[in-house]
Amino acid sequence: MATELRMLRDVEWDAWSDTLNRAFGEPPPSPEQRALRRELTETGRSFGVWDGADCVATAGAFSFGLTVPGGAEVPVAGVTMVSVQPTHRRRGLLRAMMRHQLADVRERGEPLAVLTASEPAIYGRFGYGAAALDMQLTVDTLRLAAPELPGTDEVRLRLVDPAAALAECERVYARLVPARPGMLARRPGWDRLAVLDLPGERAGAGELQCVLAEVDGEVRGYARYAVKVVWEDAGPAGVVRVRHVEAPDPVVYAALWRFLFGIDLTSSVTVRTRPVDDALPHLVGDMRRCVPVLRESLFVRPVEVGAALAARTYRTPVDVVLEVADPFCPWNEGRWRLTGDATGAVCARTTDPAELALSVRELGSAYLGGFTLRSLAAASAVRELRPGALAAASVAFGSDVAPWLPHGF
Numbered sequence: 001m002a003t004e005l006r007m008l009r010d011v012e013w014d015a016w017s018d019t020l021n022r023a024f025g026e027p028p029p030s031p032e033q034r035a036l037r038r039e040l041t042e043t044g045r046s047f048g049v050w051d052g053a054d055c056v057a058t059a060g061a062f063s064f065g066l067t068v069p070g071g072a073e074v075p076v077a078g079v080t081m082v083s084v085q086p087t088h089r090r091r092g093l094l095r096a097m098m099r100h101q102l103a104d105v106r107e108r109g110e111p112l113a114v115l116t117a118s119e120p121a122i123y124g125r126f127g128y129g130a131a132a133l134d135m136q137l138t139v140d141t142l143r144l145a146a147p148e149l150p151g152t153d154e155v156r157l158r159l160v161d162p163a164a165a166l167a168e169c170e171r172v173y174a175r176l177v178p179a180r181p182g183m184l185a186r187r188p189g190w191d192r193l194a195v196l197d198l199p200g201e202r203a204g205a206g207e208l209q210c211v212l213a214e215v216d217g218e219v220r221g222y223a224r225y226a227v228k229v230v231w232e233d234a235g236p237a238g239v240v241r242v243r244h245v246e247a248p249d250p251v252v253y254a255a256l257w258r259f260l261f262g263i264d265l266t267s268s269v270t271v272r273t274r275p276v277d278d279a280l281p282h283l284v285g286d287m288r289r290c291v292p293v294l295r296e297s298l299f300v301r302p303v304e305v306g307a308a309l310a311a312r313t314y315r316t317p318v319d320v321v322l323e324v325a326d327p328f329c330p331w332n333e334g335r336w337r338l339t340g341d342a343t344g345a346v347c348a349r350t351t352d353p354a355e356l357a358l359s360v361r362e363l364g365s366a367y368l369g370g371f372t373l374r375s376l377a378a379a380s381a382v383r384e385l386r387p388g389a390l391a392a393a394s395v396a397f398g399s400d401v402a403p404w405l406p407h408g409f
């Protein structure tokens with residue numbers, strides 16, 4: 001029987017969600033998880049493939065606002081919930097869904113699509129390039145002195161119920177979003193996801209805790225964490241598992257880390273993701289004891305090359321003609337002249353000779369300033385056609401603040 005690709009109907013949501021769960025091999029969601037997932041699903045952007053009455057593939061998107069270099073918030077499609085049933089894999093269903101979705105994103109006028117990948121090898125063929133890294137840290141707090149800056153003693157710390165303190169924490173988070181490329185402006189409901197604390201997902205740790213950091217009565221930062229109790233023959237060796245630690249002010253940030261380092265009966269801290277330019281390794285005496293694991297996080301796909309490149313600013317003045325290859329979205333193919341600086345940019349079609357040649361995937365990788373055009377050229381993924389063009393464009397595309405996506409979606 002032929003399969004049919006079509007939009008999700010509200011009444012089909014449960015079956016659609018079960019299809020997704022099966023493809024990931026996950027246990028059924030708790031009622032609380034299911035309700036939140038359903039609330040966050042944008043039905044108008046969710047679709048699937050049906051084989052008769054059976055839903056055999058799923059995909060969707062969130063309408064996000066992404067911070068780009070320069071601080072603008074750009075509307076993007078956050079591609080998500082992609083799955084194909086084991087009975088129907090490797091017959092082209094994913095490819096068909098990606099084609100359908102990118103055409104829809106273009107129609108909506110969103111210049112970029114973004115995603116996090118279950119397996120990084122999947123999405124390059126559809127024009128998505130790895131654009132940001134995240135850094136997981138494991139810190140040996142027994143051997144390190146806790147961070148200390150002048151003023152940390154003036155920061156008042158208060159333990160609160162994570163859900164009850166959401167509004168105060170969100171005010172801090174909202175200040176951070178425009179300051180870092182890769183961050184997403186919060187949409188309704190996503191704050192609750194940040195404090196979801198399902199007993200089945202605690203992996204041996206206790207309940208989620210939240211500590212607020214206040215200066216002059218105002219909340220300036222927060223950390224969310226859970227403690228995993230460990231007793232060894234030699235004594236306590238618990239682990240502080242940090243989910244979030246956020247504070248725009250360095251002194252408040254140091255105060256939060258000092259607190260996390262000092263929790264009784266623990267000897268290490270793990271934090272599941274921080275930006276690669278995080279301050280913590282510089283706040284401790286011995287940065288080797290902050291052991292990092294780097295991993296790609298956010299993938300970026302320019303859907304409209306001209307609009308995407310004009311939506312960000314450039315660290316240094318740039319004037320370059322790009323020859324872009326994009327077999328999956330052929331409307332992007334050809335030559336584009338990009339001119340811009342730290343105040344704005346214009347990108348338009350041109351017939352002038354090309355100076356750099358690259359595919360849309362590399363453009364996605366360089367877009368947020370997380371990977372340089374020079375490093376992509378060293379892997380033969382970018383070709384310099386006019387001497388000097390690579391060095392100038394590579395610096396211009398950079399970002400002083402490393403891009404970072406604090407959470408999956």
Ligand SMILES: CC(=O)SCCNC(=O)CCNC(=O)[C@H](O)C(C)(C)COP(=O)(O)OP(=O)(O)OC[C@H]1O[C@@H](n2cnc3c(N)ncnc32)[C@H](O)[C@@H]1OP(=O)(O)O
Pocket residue numbers: 023024079080081082083084085088089090091092093094095096115116117118119121122125
């Ligand atoms: C944004 C997100 O939601 S990420 C989550 C992705 N989902 C999952 O990981 C859930 C488990 N996996 C699955 O559901 C499926 O195997 C999928 C969605 C990854 C692939 O679906 P399929 O329908 O089998 O893919 P399809 O047949 O369209 O393959 C298209 C191309 O991708 C390739 N491909 C598919 N899956 C993978 C993979 N896991 N790794 C590398 N390449 C892959 C295929 O080989 C094919 O290559 P080609 O262009 O050279 O012909």
